[in-house]
Amino acid sequence: TLKVTELFSKAILLPMFVYGDLTVIGLYGETIEVPCNNGTAKPDDLIFTKWKYVMDDGTNGDLLVKQAHKEEAQIKAMDGYKDRVSIAANSSLMIQRGSLVDQRTFTCMVVYGSNLDEHPVDVLVHKKPLPPQIKDKAKELENSKLTSLGVCMAADANPAAVIMWFKNGKLLVADGKTIIITPSVKMDPSTGLSTTTSGLQYTAVKSDVGAKFTCTAKHNLETLVSAPETFIIHYPTEKLSLQVLAEAPIREGDNVTLKCKADGNPPPTSFIFSIKGQKVTVKDSDTFTLTAVTRNSTGDYKCSLVDDDKMEASEKVVVSYLDLSLSPTGKVLKMVRDTLLVKMEQDASGDAKVSWTKDNRKLDEAPRFENVTYADAGFYVCEVSVAGIKRSQSFQLVVEGTPVIKKMTEQCSEDGRHKVLTCEAEGVPRPSVQWSVNGTNEESSYINGKATHKITVVPTGSLTITCIATNKLGNHFMWPKGSFSMGSVIEGFQHFKVVNVVNWVGIPMGCNLNGTVHTVYKDESSIYLYGVKVLDCPPLSLPLGVKLH
Secondary structure, three states: OOOOOHHHOHHHOOOOOEEEOOOEEEEEEEEEEEEEOOOOOOOOOOOEEEEEOOOOOOOEEEEEEEEOOOOOOEOOOOOOOOOOOOOOOOOOEOOOOHHHHHOOOEEEEEEEOOOOEEEEEEEEEEOOOOEEEEEEEOEEOOOOOEEEEEEEEEEEEEEEEEEEEEEEEOOOOOOOOOEEEEEEEEEOOOOOOOOEEEEEEEEOOOOHOOOOOOEEEEEEOOEEEEEEEEEEEOOOOOOEEEEEEEOOEOOOOOOOOEEEEEOEEEOOEEEEEOOOOEEEEEEOOOEEEEEOOHHOOOOOEEEEEEOOOOOOEOOOOOOOOEEEEEEEOEEEEEEEEEEEOEEEEEEEEEOOOEEEOOOOOEEEOOOOOOOOOOHHHHEEEEEEEEOOOOEEEEEEEEEEEEEEEEEEEEEOEEEOOOOOOOOEEEOOOOEEEEEEOOOEEEEEEEEOOOEEEEEOOOOOOOOOOOOEEEOOOEEEEOOOOOOOOOOOOOOOEEEEEEOOHHHOOOOOOOEEOOOOOOOEEEEOOOOEOOOEEEEOHHHHHHOOOOEEO
16 A cells, blocks of 8 residues: 555556536535535545645645544645634535635545545535615605605625515516616625615605505525615695584584694695684694584585685584473463463474473373363473484473362161261362261272262261362362161252352242252352252243253
8 A cells, every 4th residue: 555645746647537516505604514526425445535725826725634544634724724624524624614715616635546536616605685774764755756765785795685676565666767776786895795785766656655665685595675664755735624523413502623634745734714704714723613503503614725725625514403482381270170271382403303291101292271170180291302402391280179079978887887978079189078977987088189088977867968078269068868867878969050140149039949058159150059959940930041950
């Protein structure tokens, strides 16, 4: 076996094969692995492996030699590779902290048996750029005006990145008029890394409000996207709108704010409001407030630009109102059988809904009182509503009348030894009911204007019984048709009313009276005789206009 020194001195005697170049891409800052013979297994009769490289001046320089029978390789490099190169078990060259200076040709020389092979490898070092950023951004873009939007930068890449611009994810293509893109690439002489910049000049339109602009740095290792940027777009006002700020419906006394809104950016700061034909200029505000509106505030309102009064907007303001008048109101006192006229008047801004209740119960129609009864008494409420407004007025109807005895009855008690007498009388205020005889077990009640009074008596012989009902307005007497004894029943009573008593003087001549006149009750139009039975009273004997019932 030849020694290494003899091998080198006699190398020219060995057959040498040089294989085609292989290209390896390493990453900047990482360890670069350069394979020997494309990773093919080492020959069994391997003597040694040697790595060399093409130096900057074009000559070859040795890096290291690895004897097949030795563990450690001998470093031959004397430059920057001295501390950065090593050889792997598979004979690959390992270059630490890869940089652009490593972009050169490295050759693996394999000596085995009586052969010498060389396997050159071209090394390229790539580095993706830093995330792209949009710098020198415009504060705002003006409608239809070409403006420098910003500069996109993708720094420290190899090879240099390619920058593209996008709006809302759609590629922007330069047309030389509305879109101008200016790319440039600069290399850092100390690192050899490239920085790509791309300036965008853009003509904005109104629809670009809220648009997101991004730039991408396209690199063979990765495509990176910048953070999105939005820009203020300035454009003139093309349309006005007038808003009525108030809770619906608007009612008298409400405050109503008018807001003039322009679609320009920046929006105008001053406006002209037309208030019922009068123009009011409002500066540094877009609102005008109507305080305590009335029905007379209903109408059309307008606003316009200070520098262009032809551009205007209008809105109608409708003020809802409701007036209610009810007669009578409060407490109303009427006598039974009187007439009560109820009058309701309403004035509303729209169709009003009217409802009536009596004692909290709904009525089907407005109350009418042509002949007042006790049943008509109660609390009446008239409620009128329109467009969220309600008004109500009420009256309390009190019906009064002199007592009127409606019925007298008599029945036997359960033991059969007594008579139970019942007298029923209507009247308001509550009448006091009395009997002309004394009794026991008195019972009385008053329900819905009807007073009922019961007594228990022990009849002895013939009795004449009188029921008397009295209140502050008058009294009423009633007798049974005759007397009764034990076991008798009251069948009826005599009750004579003389009407049209203008000419009344006394009991007419020619009339036979059966009984004793116990009392005479007189009101404005009648005289009542109680306890009298009139027999055979000739009509001609009565005064003119007098009639007996």
